Amino acid sequence: MTSVMGNPDATGRFGEFGGRFVPESLMPAVIELDSAFREAWSDPLFRAEYTATLENYAGRPTRLYLAERLSEYLGAEIWLKREDLAHTGSHKINNVIGQALLARRMGKSRLIAETGAGQHGVATATAAALFGLEAKVYMGEVDVARQSLNVFRMRLLGAEVEAVTSGSRTLKDAVNEAMRSWVAALGDTHYCIGSVMGPHPYPWMVREFQRVIGDEARSQYEAATGSTPDWVVACVGGGSNAAGTFAGFVDTPARLVGVEPAGGAAVGHGIGGIVHGMQSFFLQDEFGQINEAASISAGLDYPGVGPEHAHLHAIGRARYDQVNDDQVLEAVQLLARTEGIVCALESAHAIAWLVEHKQELLSSSIVVTLSGRGDKDVETIAQRLGFLEGEEHA
């Protein structure tokens, strides 16, 4: 590491975290991907096409919006980075546009991806359609059942969706299955990982494809105020929107806060481990078997966290706190009623943190990344609040 959130060395380490723990059959592929990304990311033509696609297709830059009524309620100045307004409704599009362009540059004709709630799967299916690539998305059987609308969206976009029936049949098993299938299809297939996780170069590459969030927010904030914010806050599952946001502010005095779900807090409750190609924090039992995460937001239901977050935590550059499902439900309603924005349950974790820490934040200025919109979660929210008949989502 040359600097905090700089480029990692050839082994892909962030302090003691990260690395490249993959079977020998995958090693040549991740090594090839590392050099392809390094080359592409330093090529102005690649950068220009990535940027132009984000602008013309995905609707960037997204707005940095001063949420006045929420600010009044909290007694602080709250600026929302509106990733919910990006095409497909979340920040996931930034990463998949980058990886799809890279896949095409590497001569790959097919994308595979894992998905939990379906947001990354939908984004991957979207990018595949845009660039004329095939797409196959692996999704735990449990998630297929509880996110049926997103499954249909992916199919509508021309992607194949495979329900994963192994293990706990959720996101972590979808990652395993995507890796298994990648081994057998290296020639024509790029594995489009959806967060800042997995073997090097993924944690770094995905952060770089998401840093547009933080870079935009920083210059938008500076243009509006002539300064930098006191706090920068984002939700963390694997941690891609937080990593992208933090990257824009890590060299400012801003305090960085990642908000984890209490039921899936790999930084908060996890211990050091090596799974899914990386050394990081994971929820585990006393023997090192990986536990499932459980929160109201399927997008944060991942038992691990990106290795760079583990490092930012270890060196004290970012703070990681937790909020529970009830706080998240309150936060969704608060934002809806004060600002007319129905955000994703994932993003509501960041809002819930503001509420919990209201006293600490009084009179300060805060940039909050609103990672996605809440349309996908309306049914879950309604059930939890008792507006719909039916079983509660676990």
Next chain:
Amino acid sequence: MLEKSLQQLRKSGRRILVPYVMAGSDPDWLSLVDLVIESGADAVEIGIPFSDPSMDGPVIQRAGELALARGVTPFSVLSELRTRSFSVPIVVMTYYNLFHHMGIERAVTELRQAGVDGVIIPDLPLEEGANWRAMAKSQGLETVQLVSPVTSLERVDEILAVAEGFVYGVGSMSVTGERAELAETATAIATRIRPRTTLPLLIGIGISNGDQAAAVVEAGADGVVVGSALLRRVLEGQTPSELSYFVSEIRAALDEA
């Protein structure tokens, strides 16, 4: 012990058969270890179940899930092994997190105390394994290295330079599982690696029957690892005599090759 034992077999002209057994998938799994030894195994690979077996196909996943559902842990497996001794070397296969979680010094000590001679850790590649290898070596535990059909020759030589026990040639670009037809890569990797090492060279992943085993030794390998083809029969509830017949058939095919 592992390497020495397999080298002796190799020098005597015997082809090497290493069946894979998932520890704890059945309460009586140690009998299966005995059965494969009686049926002609030269070493036994014993899997310790892990929650996220990213290199394994459906059969070994299922066997691991059964074991985990029975409450099997790394320590329960090792304490069962401690109660027994076997006439052939024992090689443990599992994923790195279980050893990382124990702490590598403790893991190596526990493995050695359980009579384990070697380990196969598929998600611990060359670059990440230096600390593990040093600790294992200091206690006489041999760490088997894998080479794959897409590993460059330059990289093959780097891997061979640290290899111990035997060289595990990945026969198929896939996760573990049976194949109706032997992958072309299975014979190709045997031919490709053979001139580069004097270590025993075994091919695994996608070796499902005697004919396939014979084909890879004819291409230059010293033997085979057979996992899913055996475990599928175990999961189907085949009788000990049926399982013994299956292993003996591969034994015979290797002996005749």
